[in-house]
Amino acid sequence: MLDDLRCVRYEKRGHVAYVTLDRPHVLNATDLRTHAELASVWDDFEADDDLWVGVLTGAGERSFSVGQDLKELAGRDERGTPPATFGSRGKPGWPRLTERFSLFKPLIARVNGYALGGGFELAMACDIVIAAEHAEFALTEARLGLVAGAGGVFRLTRQAPFRVAMGHLLTGRRMTAARAYELGLVNEVVPAHRLDACLDGWLEDVLSCAPLALRAAKEAATVSAGLPLERAFATRYVWEERRMVSRDAVEGPRAFVEKRPPKWTGT
Structure with missing residues (x-):
């Protein structure tokens, strides 16, 4: 199509x-x-x-x-x-x-x-x-x-x-x-x-934001919208789990310390 x-x-x-x-x-x-x-x-x-x-x-x-x-x-x-x-x-x-x-x-x-x-x-x-x-x-x-x-x-x-x-x-x-x-x-x-x-x-x-961080934020915000706050914290989010172990999660703080723009890869 x-x-x-x-x-x-x-x-x-x-x-x-x-x-x-x-x-x-x-x-x-x-x-x-x-x-x-x-x-x-x-x-x-x-x-x-x-x-x-x-x-x-x-x-x-x-x-x-x-x-x-x-x-x-x-x-x-x-x-x-x-x-x-x-x-x-x-x-x-x-x-x-x-x-x-x-x-x-x-x-x-x-x-x-x-x-x-x-x-x-x-x-x-x-x-x-x-x-x-x-x-x-x-x-x-x-x-x-x-x-x-x-x-x-x-x-x-x-x-x-x-x-x-x-x-x-x-x-x-x-x-x-x-x-x-x-x-x-x-x-x-x-x-x-x-x-x-x-x-x-x-x-x-x-x-300017890390693509995996964006997906993690959107997933957490939308999935938790109708949940009690305590349950929202306890829920597993697929894209947040991927973001946590991503290269970009390391690249962001490193770029800040090195005073340069981050180079996102989405990995």
């Missing part, structure tokens, strides 16, 4: 993977082919040890993604396709990014416009979110007789204050990038012409 990507652009530059939803004519709505292509991309990203961080964005200047391709969905409904609920098991692209709970490489969402429905869910599945000032966020599914089944109902209530999240889930109201920043859903908001420079700044900072 990686040799036949039509809905997704996938580029590797150094230690960074750039994943671009490439359907600007429909505001980067995601159809079944897009999901299938994305699955191949995420598989490759996770398996390539030379890739330390990923960037997810949408083609064009208007939209990150407006979520599910509703024309395709309506067509499937007319053909009698059984209705779906939470998750993507049994559907093209499973497990989708919103369900890749063991993907511990850091991901940055570059939101350059609309992030609606499934597009907002994709952004919430990333670790760092930067947005252009004109970006808008919403889970609009209830207005369409649907539910935010790619985890929106679960993630929004965890990432924003519960009552605020319910207000958006039960109305489909949109929020501005500035409001998303106030709620802690976005890390930084900048004018559109500065979005790439903002991304470069975040990438520089992420890449």
Whole structure:
């Protein structure tokens, strides 16, 4: 599938993977082919040890993604396709990014416009979110007789204050990038012409860190999120165990003592 990507652009530059939803004519709505292509991309990203961080964005200047391709969905409904609920098991692209709970490489969402429905869910599945000032966020599914089944109902209530999240889930109201920043859903908001420079700044900072330390931190933070503190300390974390015995764990302190930048290898 990686040799036949039509809905997704996938580029590797150094230690960074750039994943671009490439359907600007429909505001980067995601159809079944897009999901299938994305699955191949995420598989490759996770398996390539030379890739330390990923960037997810949408083609064009208007939209990150407006979520599910509703024309395709309506067509499937007319053909009698059984209705779906939470998750993507049994559907093209499973497990989708919103369900890749063991993907511990850091991901940055570059939101350059609309992030609606499934597009907002994709952004919430990333670790760092930067947005252009004109970006808008919403889970609009209830207005369409649907539910935010790619985890929106679960993630929004965890990432924003519960009552605020319910207000958006039960109305489909949109929020501005500035409001998303106030709620802690976005890390930084900048004018559109500065979005790439903002991304470069975040990438520089992420890449200054040891890749195994990043994976260990993400794993520990996400796995322990619902655990009591005492249990969180006592839990085993695979990537932390790898980090502890890595060359990079020795290289970091040594570079500090020698007053030089560390040379990370990811080993």
